[in-house]
Amino acid sequence: MRFDEFELNDQLLEAISYMGFEKASPIQEKAIPEILNNHDLIAFAQTGTGKTAAFVLPILHKIAQNPDSGINTLIIVPTRELAIQIEQQIQGFSYFLPVNSIAIYGGGDGADYSVEAKALKKHTDIIVATPGRMISHLNVGKINFENLKHLVLDEADRMLDMGFYDDIMRIVSYLPKKRQTLMFSATMPPKIKKLAQSILIKPKEISIELSKPAEGVVQEAYFVGDELKTRLITHILAEKKEYSSVLIFTSTKAKVNKIASGLRGKGYRVEGISSDLDQKRREEVLMEFRSHRARVLVATDVLSRGIDIKEISLIINYDVPHDAEDYVHRVGRTARAETTGVAITLINKSEYRKFLRIEKLIGKEVPKIGLPPELGNNSEAEPPSEQRIFKQNKKNFRRPKRAPNRDNPAEKHS
Numbered sequence: 318m319r320f321d322e323f324e325l326n327d328q329l330l331e332a333i334s335y336m337g338f339e340k341a342s343p344i345q346e347k348a349i350p351e352i353l354n355n356h357d358l359i360a361f362a363q364t365g366t367g368k369t370a371a372f373v374l375p376i377l378h379k380i381a382q383n384p385d386s387g388i389n390t391l392i393i394v395p396t397r398e399l400a401i402q403i404e405q406q407i408q409g410f411s412y413f414l415p416v417n418s419i420a421i422y423g424g425g426d427g428a429d430y431s432v433e434a435k436a437l438k439k440h441t442d443i444i445v446a447t448p449g450r451m452i453s454h455l456n457v458g459k460i461n462f463e464n465l466k467h468l469v470l471d472e473a474d475r476m477l478d479m480g481f482y483d484d485i486m487r488i489v490s491y492l493p494k495k496r497q498t499l500m501f502s503a504t505m506p507p508k509i510k511k512l513a514q515s516i517l518i519k520p521k522e523i524s525i526e527l528s529k530p531a532e533g534v535v536q537e538a539y540f541v542g543d544e545l546k547t548r549l550i551t552h553i554l555a556e557k558k559e560y561s562s563v564l565i566f567t568s569t570k571a572k573v574n575k576i577a578s579g580l581r582g583k584g585y586r587v588e589g590i591s592s593d594l595d596q597k598r599r600e601e602v603l604m605e606f607r608s609h610r611a612r613v614l615v616a617t618d619v620l621s622r623g624i625d626i627k628e629i630s631l632i633i634n635y636d637v638p639h640d641a642e643d644y645v646h647r648v649g650r651t652a653r654a655e656t657t658g659v660a661i662t663l664i665n666k667s668e669y670r671k672f673l674r675i676e677k678l679i680g681k682e683v684p685k686i687g688l689p690p691e692l693g694n695n696s697e698a699e700p701p702s703e704q705r706i707f708k709q710n711k712k713n714f715r716r717p718k719r720a721p722n723r724d725n726p727a728e729k730h731s
């Protein structure tokens with residue numbers, strides 16, 4: 318589903334597109350309409366599913382449609398890292414909107430504290446806070462929550478594990494009763510149900526099943542530029558002779574032919590399959606591969622979901638799939654039915670961010686392997702941090718007349 322199908326504010330849609338989001342993730346598809354319809358919500362979803370945008374986007378849309386003074390939204394999260402991360406996403410999405418936000422968390426110095434206190438007193442639309450820090454502000458001064466419309470509890474199960482139940486209940490006691498409350502949690506223990514019963518009203522419930530590659534798959538990755546990818550695959554095929562059936566995935570039909578002919582040029586029996594082939598030709602190609610007459614099959618993602626070819630020992634992702642779920646499907650072609658298999662992903666510079674998202678979704682970091690020295694210089698060996706990618710993306714934004722000052726939320730309105 319595309320984001321414009323939610324009928325979101327135009328400036329918000331513009332920022333979504335600058336952030337590089339094309340299609341809504343499953344949690345976004347389910348949660349955004351419920352939140353726009355003002356329902357309370359309890360959503361079971363893990364980090365990596367796109368849950369942050371699932372609540373940030375409809376909230377920003379509502380603020381943009383009905384700008385008001387005072388604190389509109391309070392987002393409570395377990396850790397400072399998450400507070401910073403969420404607030405960064407809010408800044409990205411609200412870049413073209415007169416909406417401001419601040420992250421409030423412990424561990425900083427006195428100067429941070431007074432900046433936070435000022436933001437809480439002035440017109441700051443969205444506060445992202447850790448429970449402890451929020452309580453210490455509540456203890457010191459009066460905070461005007463009169464206009465608060467949304468309360469979000471993110472990673473609620475983790476907050477309860479960290480012993481924040483009482484703090485959360487205390488914070489809630491300062492908020493207007495008439496509000497929309499959204500709760501996100503990776504798991505569903507009884508204490509989450511208890512919390513939900515005490516602070517949510519007739520919530521809609523959403524649950525996102527997270528698929529994960531089978532335990533038997535060994536996952537590895539290389540940081541490598543496109544110009545070296547075919548040579549690297551040739552090297553892998555030569556090194557791993559024991560892998561008699563190798564499936565190479567790529568995201569476009571055009572690349573299927575390019576990769577297949579590149580490898581044929583190196584002397585391998587290679588077939589390519591994509592939706593360009595008619596049914597009869599597809600059957601023939603699959604037969605060549607199943608019968609081991611062709612050692613390598615190059616395919617697009619269409620193939621990763623449907624077909625059942627047993628005994629594929631090695632999967633190579635020539636590029637990082639756009640959709641994190643596609644990675645799971647691609648990798649799922651090997652190590653079926655408790656056997657073992659290897660899945661190798663080739664990541665170029667522009668794909669780092671997508672791969673980070675995949676690692677978040679599968680809940681682990683995939684080991685990165687250095688290129689074999691005979692391939693020569695690899696300019697893409699060093700991945701940028703997520704922070705740097707974010708800054709890079711923001712640099713590409715079309716700027717308003719003057720860039721807003723991040724330390725002074727009120728400036729965004731000027």
Ligand code: AMP
Pocket residue numbers: 337338339340341342345363364365366367368369370674677
């Ligand atoms: P989250 O689960 O909110 O921590 O999101 C995980 C990562 O996925 C973040 O880096 C987001 O920027 C990214 N992301 C979330 N939704 C989308 C989407 N619809 N398309 C592309 N990337 C997304």
